[in-house]
Amino acid sequence: MLEAIQLRKEYGSNVALKGLDLKVGAGEIYCMLGANGAGKTTTVNCFLGFIQPTGGQALINGIDVQQQPLETKKCIAYIPENVMLYRNMTGLENLRYFSKLGGHDYDEAKYRSLLDECGLQREAVEQNIDGYSKGMRQKVGIAIALAKQARAILLDEPTSGLDPKSSNEFSELLLDLKSTGVAILMVTHDLFRAKQTGTRLGIMRRGELVREMNSDQVSHAEVEQIYLEEMKY
Numbered sequence: 001m002l003e004a005i006q007l008r009k010e011y012g013s014n015v016a017l018k019g020l021d022l023k024v025g026a027g028e029i030y031c032m033l034g035a036n037g038a039g040k041t042t043t044v045n046c047f048l049g050f051i052q053p054t055g056g057q058a059l060i061n062g063i064d065v066q067q068q069p070l071e072t073k074k075c076i077a078y079i080p081e082n083v084m085l086y087r088n089m090t091g092l093e094n095l096r097y098f099s100k101l102g103g104h105d106y107d108e109a110k111y112r113s114l115l116d117e118c119g120l121q122r123e124a125v126e127q128n129i130d131g132y133s134k135g136m137r138q139k140v141g142i143a144i145a146l147a148k149q150a151r152a153i154l155l156d157e158p159t160s161g162l163d164p165k166s167s168n169e170f171s172e173l174l175l176d177l178k179s180t181g182v183a184i185l186m187v188t189h190d191l192f193r194a195k196q197t198g199t200r201l202g203i204m205r206r207g208e209l210v211r212e213m214n215s216d217q218v219s220h221a222e223v224e225q226i227y228l229e230e231m232k233y
């Protein structure tokens, strides 16, 4: 579903990605870990078509993002750390607006049920976004992804700054998406959530994927130990 083949990105003499090979299949949650500057956001941005790789390919459903940017954008959704929504519009209005923009229109009952599914409190649905917490905006972000019927979701530190309960609710939503066969690539610094939610974990260091593991084959303590070992080099 999401595939990087020898993906490379250079900024002058700084090599942000050194030929990354990565696969995230349908129904997988791949958690990408690594220190600041390791190349995680660069990877996500290549899949989104926000930046042009210097070499290699980013593929979505087998389609090259660079060659067919509009086609690949149709089936993906992006959830950044801060979901950008129109502050003077309600959650419901934002969902309807972004859904239409993505080419899907539904009746109001469907929009409400999507927000409900994402755990947004009923009383918040018709409140302006400027009164929303970060966690509430994330829920609208997921509702937008559901409305778009995205088959792949890219997330960049989505739980950063969320309280443990909101973070847990968010992880539950990702697990629901996973069970519907969505391919999920999530950049995170939260080792605990990565182990808890991810199916696979990958550690990036200076533009390279230096370690991959299946989360069901390692304990929380081992994930931390392996991560710290990799960061020594």
Ligand SMILES: Nc1ncnc2c1ncn2[C@@H]1O[C@H](COP(=O)(O)OP(=O)(O)OP(=O)(O)O)[C@@H](O)[C@H]1O
Pocket (backbone or CB within 6 Å): 011, 014, 015, 016, 034, 035, 036, 037, 038, 039, 040, 041, 042, 043
């Ligand atoms: N627009 C840019 N111009 C020049 N260098 C850049 C640019 N964007 C990223 N870089 C460099 O590319 C490297 C990888 O950056 P990237 O943002 O992908 O790291 P990251 O792993 O996402 O880090 P963080 O955890 O801090 O978000 C870094 O050395 C960064 O300084």
